[in-house]
Amino acid sequence: MSTHDLATRIAVRTGLPLPEVERVFEELGLSPGAATALPRPIQLLSLRVAGNRSVEPLGRFEREFRFDAGLTVLAADNLRGKTSVFEMITWCLRGSPRSNLQGVVRSWLSRLECDAVVAGRPLGFRLTLNAGEMVEGVVLSAASAESLIGAQTARPGSGVVEILRAADQDTFAARVEALMMELLHLERLDYVSSRAAAGRASFGWPAYFGALYLPPGGEAALLGDLVVGGLAGRLLQGFLDLPGAALLTRLKTAREQRDEADRAADDDAARMRHLLESQRQTAMRRLERARSELAELADATSTADILAALSARTASAVTAEAGLREARETYEALRWQRRVDEKRLNDVLEHEAARLLFHALDPQVCPRCEAPIGPARRAAERFSGVCAVCIEPIDRGAADHADTEAAEQEARWRLTASLDAEALAAKHRDEVVAYAADRRRELADVERLLAAAQGGEIEDRRRSLLNEVARLEGTVAAWESLPVSAEPRADGVRVVLDAAVAILTDVQAAASDDLFDELNTDIAGLARGFGFRNLDHVVIDRAGRLQVFKTGGPREWFRTQSPGERLRLRIAVVVALLRLGHRHGVATHPGLLLIDSPRSEEVQDDDAAALLIALEQLCAETPGLQILVTTADEDLVRRTLKRSAVITPPGPGRPLW
Amino acid sequence: MRLLLIISTAAVPMSRPPAGDPALSDAVAVLESQVRLQKLDFWVRNPDFVANELINEYEAGGDSDLLELAQAIIDSDEPDVRRYPMMRFLFGAYEPLDDALAVLRSAHLVVRRKRGSAGRVQRHDYYLTRSGSDTADRIVRDLPVFAYFAERTRLVARLADGYRGTQLKDRQYQQEEYRNTPIGERIATIAPQVRERLREHVAPGRRDQRPASVA
Numbered sequence: 001m002s003t004h005d006l007a008t009r010i011a012v013r014t015g016l017p018l019p020e021v022e023r024v025f026e027e028l029g030l031s032p033g034a035a036t037a038l039p040r041p042i043q044l045l046s047l048r049v050a051g052n053r054s055v056e057p058l059g060r061f062e063r064e065f066r067f068d069a070g071l072t073v074l075a076a077d078n079l080r081g082k083t084s085v086f087e088m089i090t091w092c093l094r095g096s097p098r099s100n101l102q103g104v105v106r107s108w109l110s111r112l113e114c115d116a117v118v119a120g121r122p123l124g125f126r127l128t129l130n131a132g133e134m135v136e137g138v139v140l141s142a143a144s145a146e147s148l149i150g151a152q153t154a155r156p157g158s159g160v161v162e163i164l165r166a167a168d169q170d171t172f173a174a175r176v177e178a179l180m181m182e183l184l185h186l187e188r189l190d191y192v193s194s195r196a197a198a199g200r201a202s203f204g205w206p207a208y209f210g211a212l213y214l215p216p217g218g219e220a221a222l223l224g225d226l227v228v229g230g231l232a233g234r235l236l237q238g239f240l241d242l243p244g245a246a247l248l249t250r251l252k253t254a255r256e257q258r259d260e261a262d263r264a265a266d267d268d269a270a271r272m273r274h275l276l277e278s279q280r281q282t283a284m285r286r287l288e289r290a291r292s293e294l295a296e297l298a299d300a301t302s303t304a305d306i307l308a309a310l311s312a313r314t315a316s317a318v319t320a321e322a323g324l325r326e327a328r329e330t331y332e333a334l335r336w337q338r339r340v341d342e343k344r345l346n347d348v349l350e351h352e353a354a355r356l357l358f359h360a361l362d363p364q365v366c367p368r369c370e371a372p373i374g375p376a377r378r379a380a381e382r383f384s385g386v387c388a389v390c391i392e393p394i395d396r397g398a399a400d401h402a403d404t405e406a407a408e409q410e411a412r413w414r415l416t417a418s419l420d421a422e423a424l425a426a427k428h429r430d431e432v433v434a435y436a437a438d439r440r441r442e443l444a445d446v447e448r449l450l451a452a453a454q455g456g457e458i459e460d461r462r463r464s465l466l467n468e469v470a471r472l473e474g475t476v477a478a479w480e481s482l483p484v485s486a487e488p489r490a491d492g493v494r495v496v497l498d499a500a501v502a503i504l505t506d507v508q509a510a511a512s513d514d515l516f517d518e519l520n521t522d523i524a525g526l527a528r529g530f531g532f533r534n535l536d537h538v539v540i541d542r543a544g545r546l547q548v549f550k551t552g553g554p555r556e557w558f559r560t561q562s563p564g565e566r567l568r569l570r571i572a573v574v575v576a577l578l579r580l581g582h583r584h585g586v587a588t589h590p591g592l593l594l595i596d597s598p599r600s601e602e603v604q605d606d607d608a609a610a611l612l613i614a615l616e617q618l619c620a621e622t623p624g625l626q627i628l629v630t631t632a633d634e635d636l637v638r639r640t641l642k643r644s645a646v647i648t649p650p651g652p653g654r655p656l657w
Numbered sequence: 658m659r660l661l662l663i664i665s666t667a668a669v670p671m672s673r674p675p676a677g678d679p680a681l682s683d684a685v686a687v688l689e690s691q692v693r694l695q696k697l698d699f700w701v702r703n704p705d706f707v708a709n710e711l712i713n714e715y716e717a718g719g720d721s722d723l724l725e726l727a728q729a730i731i732d733s734d735e736p737d738v739r740r741y742p743m744m745r746f747l748f749g750a751y752e753p754l755d756d757a758l759a760v761l762r763s764a765h766l767v768v769r770r771k772r773g774s775a776g777r778v779q780r781h782d783y784y785l786t787r788s789g790s791d792t793a794d795r796i797v798r799d800l801p802v803f804a805y806f807a808e809r810t811r812l813v814a815r816l817a818d819g820y821r822g823t824q825l826k827d828r829q830y831q832q833e834e835y836r837n838t839p840i841g842e843r844i845a846t847i848a849p850q851v852r853e854r855l856r857e858h859v860a861p862g863r864r865d866q867r868p869a870s871v872a
Contacts, residue, residue: 336737339737339738342734342738343738343739346738346739346802349802350658350802350803350806353658353800353802353803354658357658357792357796357800358764361764361766362764363763363764364763364764365680365762366763367758367759367762367763368759370680370762389763
């Protein structure tokens, strides 16, 4: 679907005028070509290897292999370095060596130079090695593949520039990965992992490379060289860009960026609203204070009024002070009376107690002459009412006792009354103290007012307040009219983006069903062409699971097939992806395949021959497909292939490099 | 009653009664000199002078409790309610004690005896009899109306401990108002002056300062 078609469908869906939709596309930088597939081909050009061999044939070696488009077969006896060629290509293009490259072989190498065209860009990978470890890694970029030939370092004059350099293996691998992912428009493949701290992990370029360098037939993976994390399915989807996928990605990204920008703008607006509201509230409070103070000043308009108030308050204060003096004097008088009454009660009580005590004691002697008072005198007092001391008659009757009780009672009443009076006087005095203090304050206030009025301060303050009120009223009004809105926005760009994403998602969902049908047909046809004769049909799903249906047989799974059958199916899947990409103009597999020793998976020579012939035929039919195959059977190759390059050792029994 | 409590509290116990006087055959303690008795009575009857003496004791190196007690006395109504002013006589505070003593003597609680020969300086001693001591104990134990006097006589006896009568008179004379009171007039209260002394002692930063002369 072109962007014009998409714009038209958006216009119909949203009701917006077509020019408006196209203007949005233009604003978003969506050119008409944006919907076309992103190119991601890799074409291998050459590999140069140099070093020093520690086994026969001993000594230094140096060899360069050149690779053309189509099928190239590396034919040599076993243990003659065929697989190592693939591993050295892998080290360069993947950025890191696989464990398959034997340690002793690694130790021989001193230099690897690999040229390739990646997504249309000629690149030269230059690795310097020592004792099996990389000590320097450089990637050169040139305008043309020819410029790279023989280039060891950057040659500005020839358009050869250095785009990557690393001094250790890990850094080189990380930088090559970043470079290849960017050039090939690949995304990291997220997957759920219970081993990762975040619960998720992701595959990068080495995982994608596993779909270029096919594993041996006996491996369980359909696509790629790992069987974890649903990688096959993710690679399948990664290599099978659906129609408009790139455009959809860009639209979604644009929408997310707008969402993010909108959120940031909303946050800013909210902060601004809060700030303005806070400032408005402050201004309101200041305005209220200024108005209130102005109203107070208006109450005391003239000096004459102030003088009248001064006179009235002075009179009040003087009256209050007089009342206070009187209250204090009253209190002191009542306090003194209470003490007198208290003392009187004490006296009565003590006197009576003493009287009772001493009267209970019998007189012993005359207090004057100390003559003893005998029992007869004491008996006479007790029974005849004659004083034992002076012999006078005495009255010890009830009248005395009644008088004493009455005196005590009266003293108690007096004390109770004087206590109440004292408390009342104290309360009254405290009230008058507070009242007088208030009157003094009022008098002081009006005295200050008078002083201010006489100094012209009131008029100055009134003018100042009038100005302030006017200014604050203007400020508050201005804030209230500010067009700050918390309403959600609904702009044309957003409407167009939403509609475009929805339409493309629908289109992809419909297209992917058709694409998978085509893919299944292609895989089955290709695999039969590779010698999988009794294969009826296959069904591959988005998770990369491949169901195999043999003629008249039940459903089987990829992993239960024989190694040879698995190899055929694996190649068939990759080639089917490539063909599908070409037919529909969608980005897909890079088109480079490294297949190590398919012969080892074979039992019958005929089968091996059939596979080679099929691959040669496939390369001829499929633009951009480059397949490298290794085999130990040079005779078979020579017999079978007519149009393919065959690379062999320099002499019989010699190593390939 | 007040005199009985003073004598019973301040009298010095005797191991045996004086010989040759049948009236003293059951005497258990003696308070020597009328001057001493008068001075003790003066303190009991004048709480403001007691508070003043407590401040003196504190300034002479006594415990801070003395100051707190003086403050409590002067802040209460005691100086007014419990004040029984005395006349100034030739030897200081004086009030005829005969009436009160006659009651004590008649009941054989206290016996007064003169010492010294005629024409020479004479001194009265006050003997507390066994029944006088028992009665005083009964008063303290059974008559709460006299609790104030019981407590105050104990305090005054403690203050006067070790001083003879003339020495006590000298200490009381130290007070201007006491010394300047015309003979035959009532001795005025010194409560305002005592309050001022207390204010100086409890003012911030001065609590622990005492006059340099006694420091």
